[in-house]
Amino acid sequence: MNADIRSTTAALRERPQADVLIIGGGINGVATFRDLALQGIDVALVEKSDFLSGASAASSHMIHGGIRYLENGELRLVHEAVTERNDLLTTAAHYVRPLRTTVPIFSTFSGLLSAPLRMVLHRKTASTERGALLIKVGLIIYDSFSRGGGKVPRHTFxxxxxxxxxxxxxxxxxxxTATYWDASLRDPERLGLDLVRDGIAVGGSRARAANYVSAAGVQDGKVVLRDEESGEEFPFAASVVLNAAGPWTDLANRALGDATRYMGGTKGSHIVLDHPELMQATGGRELFFEHSDGRIVLIYPLNGRVLVGTSDLEHDMSEPAVCTEEEVDYFLDLIGHVFPTIPVDRSQIVHRYSGVRPLPGHGDMAAGFVSRDYRIEEAILPGSDRVSVLSLVGGKWTTFRAVAARLTDELMTRIGRERVRSTKGLPIGGAVGFPRADADRDEWVHQHLSDFGLERGTRLLHRYGTHALAVATALRQDDDDAPLSTLPRFSSGEFRHMATSESVVHLDDIFLRRTNIGFRGEATREVVEEVAYAVSDVMGWDAATRRSEIDRTLAAVHAADPVAV
Incomplete structure (x- = not known):
């Protein structure tokens, strides 16, 4: 399947109705959008900002079973997550790859008594350190969930x-050290975009997805949608509404006139370092371990950088989530705990980001013990006696397909339809026909992109999966396509193609979600200005708008930096 993702705000206004309206374009919202479209359901999705710009953009870039959730007693969730991880290694092979993960262990018996108490009491106990025997037991259970369909090796000690x-x-x-395997997710926002693309490709005019459109209220039993760019509002009718706004679920329900209190998300931050010595020290694997305060943290080589995280702090949703200096101190300290001879300081940080996990309200329960599982809450849309509003509470990246399948079944029940197609095992976007072995990738590039040369063709395949075919077609037709002078691994034509086919509204959409340029710390003023000039004509920007977009992008990319750009 292949289709352009274009802004469909006008299409929503022209036909302001659908069987299902999804509020929220994070990973669970877009996965459900795709699933419903595959069932032939008339579905519309709106996202207040850009697709995959909220909690889904602030992850640790992993597809994992959640071994630490075993200690919380969440066996069902871990089993489901391991199963979905194994599936995604095939169905999203262009972005999901096996990841060797090593746990440094500093004791033998510690935790054998305290871990069961933590499971029961859901709070920290006197001894928080997990010893070798406890970790061994956990890994045996974890491996057992892959039996009969395992895509990764067993653990070693x-x-x-x-x-x-x-x-x-x-x-x-x-x-x-204990070493086991999970999976890395190189470019999560692009995988989410592939789900939107799949839904549009199969659903056509019956599958509409619009970014920068919010649910602003209710009028005569209809949801009032607001175009966040123009400010225009219009009513939209749906038989059933899905609130998949993640940590903003209560705020979205409040806009619909229902003051729910389902959510209690916690903030998680990360820093990204350009540090070759630290990169080499990892041996190409993730280091996943317990810090001195009992928090499970990670050091993870990704996209030519080293990702370090994450925190788990209570957060007020009325405030922006930012990575604080205190969190940076914490991250630098945890690196020293594992690699004490490698100096690391703030000068090596090229990017930092923060987000809020879509967790349920949890009262006095310790943040680390809040369930990562999900549930569905139902209410009636205010002003209507028959329009159901289903709110998704919880959910995690790895289980998005399973969550979407359950949501889809629930939604179709309410409109009297039955599932006609399963998404299990169904390749996503650029994973269709993706060659997984190195030799096979070389052959694919030689067969389809020989005019680009092996190096550039391989880069396009790596970046877009088999959607590289559509990108290559656009580049061949772009007479002005040329490598950027400031960042030669990208070309001007690639950005023009993104701008016209991937629902780009603002320049920062490109730097933070259509590419990993922001993640890698390469969004300098010179690079941002060159890309802005490359896309200005196709975006219809005049000189003043272009300057505004450049300033907006630099502010967004460097929002958490301690000094101004």
Whole structure:
């Protein structure tokens, strides 16, 4: 399937009705949009900002079963997540790859008594450290969930000498390392965009998705939609409404006239470092471990950088989520805990970001023990006696397909329809026909993109999956396509193609969600200005608008930086 993703705000106004209206274009919203479109349902999706710009953009870039949730007793969730992880290694092979994960362990028996208490009491106990025996038991259970369909190797355990031979810069106090496999998610926003693209491709005019459109109120049993760019409002009728606004679910319901209190999300922040020595020290694997306060944290090589995270702090949704200096201190300290001889400081941070997890309200329960599972709440749209509003509470990146399948079944029940197609095992977007072996990728590039040369063709395949065919067609037709002088691994034509086919509204959409330029810390003023000039004509920007978009992008990319750009 292949289709352009264009702004469909006008299409929503022209035909202001659908069987299902989805509020929220995060990963669970767009996955449900695709699933409903595959069932032939007339579905519309609106997102107040850009697609995948909220909680879904602030993840740790992993597809994982959540081994630490075993300690919370969430066996059903872990089993489902491991199953979905295995599936995504095939169905999203262009962006999801196996990830070797190593746990440094500094004790043998610690945690054997306190872990069961933590599971029951949902709070920290006197001893928070997990020892080798406890971790071994957890990994045996974790591996068992992959039985009969495992796509990754089983875990291994090594003592101090062998551990330091594999990772020489590791803290010499380490007693053991445990190594298991999960999966990395290289470009989560592009995977989400592929889900939108799939839905539009199969649904045509019956599958409409618009970014920068919000649900602003209710009028005569209809949802009032607001174009966030023009300010125009119009009523939209739906048989059933899905609120998939993530941590903003209560705020979206409040806009619809229902003051729910379902959510209690916690803030998670990350920093991204350009640090070759630290990158080398990881040995190409994720380090996943317990810090001194009992928090599970990670050091993770990704996209030529090192990702470090994450925090787990209570957050007021009326305030913006930003990575604070205190959190940065915490991250630098945790690096020193694992790699004490490698100096790291703020000068090596090229990007930082923060988001709020869509967790349920949890009262006095410790943030780390709040369930990552999901549930569905139902109400009636105010002013209507028959329009149901289903609110998704919870959910995590890895389980988006399973969550969407359950939501789709629930939604179709309410409109009297039955599922006609399963999404399990169905490739997503650019994973269709994607060659997974290196030799096969070289052959694919030679067969389809030989005129671009092996290096550039491979880069296009890596960046877009098999959607590289559509990108290549656009580039061949763009007489002005040329490598950027400021960032030669991209070309001007690529950005023009994004601007015209991927529902780009603002320049920062490109830097933060259509590419990983912002993540890698490459969004300098010079790069931003060159891209702005490349897309100005196709975006219809005059000189004043272009300057405004440049300023907006620099502010967005560097929002958490301690000094002004």
């Amino acid at each position: 090594h003592g101090r000498r062998r551990s330091l031979r594999a990772l020489p810069d590791l803290n010499p106090d380490v007693k053991y």
